[in-house]
Amino acid sequence: MIPKVTAKDVAKLAGVSQSSVSRVYFEGASVSAKTKKKVLEAAEELGYRPNEFARSLITNRTKIIGLVMKGVQNPFYPQVLKQFTSEFKKIGYSILFVHTNNDEIQKDDIDILLNYHVAAVIITDATLSLSAMEEFKDNKIPVVLFNRKVVKSDFYSVCCNNLKASEAIGEFLIAEGCTKLAYIAGNANTSTSIERERGFTNIVEKHNVHLKKYSSDYTYEGGYNTAREIISKKQLPDGFFVANDIMALGVLDALRENQIAVPNDTKVVGFDNIEMASWPTYNLTTWEQPMDEMIAETMTYLINEIENYTGIAKNIEIDGKLIVRETTKKGVD
Amino acid sequence: MIPKVTAKDVAKLAGVSQSSVSRVYFEGASVSAKTKKKVLEAAEELGYRPNEFARSLITNRTKIIGLVMKGVQNPFYPQVLKQFTSEFKKIGYSILFVHTNNDEIQKDDIDILLNYHVAAVIITDATLSLSAMEEFKDNKIPVVLFNRKVVKSDFYSVCCNNLKASEAIGEFLIAEGCTKLAYIAGNANTSTSIERERGFTNIVEKHNVHLKKYSSDYTYEGGYNTAREIISKKQLPDGFFVANDIMALGVLDALRENQIAVPNDTKVVGFDNIEMASWPTYNLTTWEQPMDEMIAETMTYLINEIENYTGIAKNIEIDGKLIVRETTKKGVD
DNA sequence: CTGAAAGCGCTTACAG
DNA sequence: CTGAAAGCGCTTACAG
DSSP states (O other), X not given: OOOOOOHHHHHHHHTSOHHHHHHHHSTTOOOOHHHHHHHHHHHHHHTOOOOHHHHHHHHOOOSEEEEEEOOSSSTHHHHHHHHHHHHHHHTTOEEEEEEOSSSBOOHHHHHHHHHTTOSXXXXXXXXXXXXXXXXXXXXXXXXXXXXXXXXXXXXXXXXXXXXXXXXXXXXXXXXXXXXXXXEEOSXXXXXXXXXXXXXXXXXXXXTTOEEEEEOOOSSHHHHHHHHHHHHHTTOOXXXXXXXXXXXXXXXXXXXXXXXXXXXTTOEEEOSBOOGGGGSTTTOOBEEEOOHHHHHHHHHHHHHHHHHSOOOOOOEEEEOOEEEOOTTTSOOOO | OOOOOOHHHHHHHHTSOHHHHHHHHSTTOOOOHHHHHHHHHHHHHHTOOOOHHHHHHHHOOOSEEEEEEOOSSSTHHHHHHHHHHHHHHHTTOEEEEEEOSSSBOOHHHHHHHHHTTOSEEEEESOBOOHHHHHHHHHTTOOEEEESXXXXXXXXXXXXXXXXXXHHHHHHHHHHTTOOEEEEEOSOTTOHHHHHHHHHHHHXXXXXXXXXXXXXXXXXXXXXXXXXXXXXXXXXXXXXXXXXXXXXXXXHHHHXXXXXXXXXXXXXXXXXXXXXXXXXXXTOOBEEEOOHHHHHHHHHHHHHHHHHSOOOOOOEEEEOOEEEOOTTTSOOOO
């Protein structure tokens, strides 16, 4: 085993003090070009690598972002994970991945984040309790809810503007000629499902169009089973707004199984614009979440908070756009 | 902000030495029940939480597992991530997630893992160079290639027995009556694709059945485009073995677009048994990777190595099983 | 079993 | 700009 090399070893070889070695690796410290050169050469020769733990012990800060995620079946979330990891890597941060089974993150997950003194926390597809939020506040750890928001104003959240989006979807389906609509909800306690339902309902009621709502759970099976039930009960609408894409795919499959033609017999709109929505089998009309902007917004906020903690809470909502595909194009009879 | 509480504070309140406090939180240290009780009470009152960094600085070991992953589009991998995270959490380990864009992990990724002194590394959907492996060896960090193997014998890998599996798939398709087969490969440089091709070829040649091979890339689009090309060139076989499920879904969609009936006109077998393979639209016959066993095997090895480093290299291969669905059932003409 | 003390590898005032 | 020194919050021989 190669003996572990420390700043002291480098200092000896470079003929400088250990403090100078430290300064070379500490951003913003003042070192002469000459010293820097000597140190870097010695470090290279010895294979020196500053110890992150000694560093964190003193500065009491890390370059670790805690990312908490529930859903991995919905391809939207792995994509979010990938993007955050790549973007944060560019600025020297790494991702501590935490998986939770609950809608609200639990004590053991919070302990992990606190034990590692993460610089910031991103929670996606889940929320957290007010008391958990307090714990992070006490430790001055900034937190962002990504794609979820909480009514309490103590949380900073970044979402797509779900209300506006679902209103636009309502207008669109009605303009396409739908007169009997259905909304299939995601998990009832999620802000996304609630707001999508509200926006859609607003518009549909305004136009006095018939609407029936069904509850489901944001999974493929949920969408599939709900649609089958609708079909078997002879409640088929002429237009569906399904609260996310993965459920919408289940709906499309159920319709296909029952020889119900889309978009001629009924139309379907999803939400997220996951990659599969564009697959030729599905060709799903959907709302594109502005993921890049949502991620950029999250990062800007977190980086500011890491440098200068304020703990301000705000709900950021970013518009997305409708992607029209084959599940809504007017049929040519 | 709550002032940071250290072992010293707890010691003072409990009326013991700081060493005793430390011993309470250090597994295997000897403390009397009485001291332990006093310490835990004081800790509870103050909200004490041992500092992981100070700890790691001394022990030079962490409870962090580095997990490196390339593909997130293929749902197989997010599933792997989720399972590892849940299982490691049970034994007190956390996951540092590293995303790589390359088939072979690069220096910057390795630096992250080394800087954080991860206890072990799992690399999935990617490999690493021999020199990178040496770096981990020098630091006595155990590494497992998950679902990939490398011909050099210096790497410990855990895979499904791809050779055996693809032989079984060959036998199966021939038994189903196929006489003109096609193999659609994944990325050419991956061990999985190479071995699946070899096993399948072995059997097909043994039976003197016609076989044509196509190269592709383990993506949905890859499968879709390859199948379209096959169709347009009038090379349609009566049986496909597609190197993974996500490509097989693309193949099925291309066939459907061209009104080619499955399984009557041609049969399709995939590999992985991802969730979508069981969706009613696809109903794909496939090989189930024994994910739970693969994960258990990986963890057993790593935990042993963390406790007692040997650096032994071995290729572990675990059988899976064929899942027969609608894309191969004999057609009733 | 327990305490006093050394030390892990760094950062950071403090002088110069 | 640079060095000597203190100290971050722990673990771990060493005595007792």
